Amino acid sequence: MATTTPSPRGANRSLARTCRRGAILLLLSTSAAMHAETSAPPTVELRLQNHLFEPSEIHIPAHTKVRLLIHNLDSTLEEFESWDLNRKKIIFGNHSATVFIGPLAPGTYRFFGEFNPKTALGRLVVQ
Incomplete structure (x- = not known):
């Protein structure tokens, strides 16, 4: 049975997708933290x-x-x-x-x- 090795191009796409997801999560968490600071109770x-x-x-x-x-x-x-x-x-x-x-x-x-x-x-x- 032959095994296939992932192509470097596929690995780069996967890494890029992971980086985008991380950037989106960072942006959302920063936005939520800023909103929490601005909406402090009176x-x-x-x-x-x-x-x-x-x-x-x-x-x-x-x-x-x-x-x-x-x-x-x-x-x-x-x-x-x-x-x-x-x-x-x-x-x-x-x-x-x-x-x-x-x-x-x-x-x-x-x-x-x-x-x-x-x-x-x-x-x-x-x-």
Whole structure:
């Protein structure tokens, strides 16, 4: 039985096809990464000072992921907590932390400070 060896021309075509596929994949992945960077969620800032959230009511758009940036201006640590949002985050004194929220349906979602639940209270209103 005779065996055939691939011609160099066929090998070059196969290599060219592989290179084109690789270039297309690289282009698509670069495009996706650039899109991810440009579509970062909006940031809403919240301050914790004297064991109070300021502002105590935040409004965000419905069905949109939001980056909540919380600045703890107190010297003591606090835990941002929300049973409605299913979120917890410990924030050391004089530090900041990020919590991603949503996308959420319209409604009101409560949050509080775990260590000062009587004073550190707030609401997230989704419209």
